[in-house]
Amino acid sequence: MLAFPIAPAEFLAQSANYTNAIAAAAGVAQDKVTIISVVDRDVRSRRRLLAAGSAVDIEIGADSQASADRMKQELTVAKLNAELSKRGLANCELLTARIVKAPSSSSAIPAIVGSIVGVLFLGLGTAAIL
Numbered sequence: 001m002l003a004f005p006i007a008p009a010e011f012l013a014q015s016a017n018y019t020n021a022i023a024a025a026a027g028v029a030q031d032k033v034t035i036i037s038v039v040d041r042d043v044r045s046r047r048r049l050l051a052a053g054s055a056v057d058i059e060i061g062a063d064s065q066a067s068a069d070r071m072k073q074e075l076t077v078a079k080l081n082a083e084l085s086k087r088g089l090a091n092c093e094l095l096t097a098r099i100v101k102a103p104s105s106s107s108a109i110p111a112i113v114g115s116i117v118g119v120l121f122l123g124l125g126t127a128a129i130l
Helices: 008-011 015-026 064-073 079-086
Strands: 002-004 033-044 049-062 100-101 107-109 125-130
Touching: 008 015, 008 033, 008 049, 015 033, 015 049, 015 079, 049 064
Parallel strands: 107 125
Antiparallel strands: 002 049, 033 049, 049 107, 100 125
């Protein structure tokens, strides 16, 4: 889950720009990026209260295990924020990440941003959702 310092309506109004930036940071086509949910919330961390804004669950699909492994190694919050900044979009912070099972009938391998947290291990049939 990513935190953005903007209201959900503002995020959704520019969702194509956000998915474009996320895809560029991940090195995938924009259609591989899926916004799962966007919610309005006060974003809290253990150390401080961040600005109110949006919490966004995002999934990125990978075409192969090699592609998923590459994303896990190369995609970072800094790289994502660089792509967001290039487009004049609000930067994000990582709130949480989790791994879920993908449907076995899927021909693509859902994957995401393992190196953002540095502890996710992606394999065939798994997906991590931010």
